[in-house]
Amino acid sequence: MEVKFQDSDETVFQSSFSDFPEDVQLCILSFLDPSELGSFACTSKKFVSLCRDDQRLWFSMCDRRWGSCTHLKRWGRGKISYKALYRILSEYENLIGFWRRCGITTTASVNSPPAPLLFFEWGPFYITGSRISPSKNGSYELIRSPFLWMSITSKGEPVNFLDPGGRFEFTDDLLMDSEKQGYLENELIQVNVSFIGKCHVVVEENLGSFEFGRMPSSGNVRGEEYQNVCGSPPDRLISEIYQYLANRTSPGGNGVSRRQRRREKEKEKHGRMRKWEPEHFVKIVNCSPTLARPLQGLWKGICDDMSLDFYLVSYDDIGGIACRKVGESSSSLACHAPVFWTSSTTFIEPPFSPEEDDIYSNRLHPRPPAESYHGEDLLICSDNGAVSHILFINSSYDLVIPDLAGTTTNHRQCEGRIWQYENGTFGFGFLRDNYIIDLKHIAKNGHLLDTREPCND
Known part of the structure; x- marks a missing residue:
């Protein structure tokens, strides 16, 4: 195995991997995964013992991957090999x-x-x-x-x-x-x-x-x-x-x-x-927003009846967005329907038309009682900052269960909007309602937000 180096004068030097000190070799090998390490061990009998070094190589591999998350030397009371620990933590991860x-x-x-x-x-x-x-x-x-x-x-x-x-x-x-x-x-x-x-x-x-x-x-x-x-x-x-x-x-x-x-x-x-x-239990993948998918992930929002709900927003492979409540799989058929959906992810950029400004400004935002003014549970203004983008959406009733939409034939009643705020969060509402459900993050950087221990609610 040869390694090439190039200095500032563009002179190329060639060196064999065997020429490196053993500590350097172990450091380089610690970046490999087990399958790559097994392939490397097959190249030479000399490298077999190096790839079996539990205290130095496999510990470094574990430490590089999970050292910042957990105390490696305390797993299994410190009596199991790091090679075995690597396999276990890979599954637990x-x-x-x-x-x-x-x-x-x-x-x-x-x-x-x-x-x-x-x-x-x-x-x-x-x-x-x-x-x-x-x-x-x-x-x-x-x-x-x-x-x-x-x-x-x-x-x-x-x-x-x-x-x-x-x-x-x-x-x-x-x-x-x-x-x-x-x-x-x-x-x-x-x-x-x-x-x-x-x-x-x-x-x-x-x-x-x-x-x-x-x-x-x-x-x-x-x-x-x-x-x-x-x-x-x-x-x-x-x-x-x-x-x-x-x-x-x-x-x-x-x-x-x-x-x-x-x-x-x-x-x-x-x-x-x-x-x-x-x-x-099924894992929730893509539970955080990205630049390309700003609405994606798990969110929490207070409804008009002042109850807190969890929402999962997902993007499909053909450019659509759907939002469903989490944890209602055992409920009635209506709960399987998306809360809102859209087949287009194209946002309206500011400045917005007077009609759109009127649609937003005339709606209430359900707020926690502690954040209300004058004892009111609903506020007209939002504390998420100015609206930066608007997206058109539809309710679930047009798409899944038409009979639940009522007897009216006014299609506009099922239309709605998503208002994305400057702080990265967003709210949604429908034209038939007079309120906006503002959604906030459940977790950030792998840590839960606004948590408390169980009590007598």
Whole structure:
């Protein structure tokens, strides 16, 4: 492998990759991904050992990619290889961001109240998932409740705890304290998080749950080690079969089945036997606006009834824009329709006509009570700055459900406008209404805005 350099005099120097110091070689290799690194290792026997350097090369690869997001040396209690950690974090990385619950929920009553959004983010040695709900006090605040905690054991096995009530506080001290791990298992539910491609995950109860730091085994609720009553089985497979049958079918089972039944009765006594129905979540891609797509992404807005709703605006491949509310897939057919749509992304540039100025200025903006003047809930002016662009839109009724548009034949009643403001946000409204719903960001730079812990709303 040769590398070419060119100085200011345009003199070209050639040097072999092997001529570089080993530290320089490792630094260069840390920019490769695992598949590229595997191809490079095939070029020479000398480079095989270099590509296997876990403490220097694979740590540098992990640190370059996730060092600013999480504490690498704390994952798996620092006892797993960085090569294994790279593979695990590569899979977990796809979780970061917003997901929405999909399908008609069959969640049991003990589960947390359905919330439309799930937000994953990095922790020191874990990933946390929080349910995001609209506030009920007429403000732009988001209610953020704990939902899922994901990490790995010292053997690199996944361990995931789910908080069905949404009120458990995960702390580093609690998660690292081995004496409190039994408390976690009693208060929370161990679940499996199954990846179906990159944009679909399923959260379901782990019926073969295990203690934090122990390998799971069939039929063993707490990962308790079995006593060998008939000698050493010939291999691991036979051992697992024996343990399963001893636990499930043996009259005595050397006390194992009795202990398990006793634990189950104790859990039933304290109401701790929980059944978590699987929940499916779909990732929300392109959840932030861009220069080419300024309306794209997740937004929040206060409606005319002073309730907060979440809106997802997406661009299609043929130049159209559609906006839908988030989290209404289990509602009636009308909720599947877009809130607004347009087949053209061409904005009207200022100066605007007197008619357009009149359409905007004569409409109210639902505002939080704290931002109202003289105790009024609706303000005529907006605090988002002057209108910089205008876009024509239509309501969903013309497109999807004509009967819901009413008996009027005036097509103009279904027309509307998007008013883009100078600060990058926008509002929308229809000519049949006298108000504008101003939309604000839910998150910026990967951080949630205007969040608070659950309370009695």
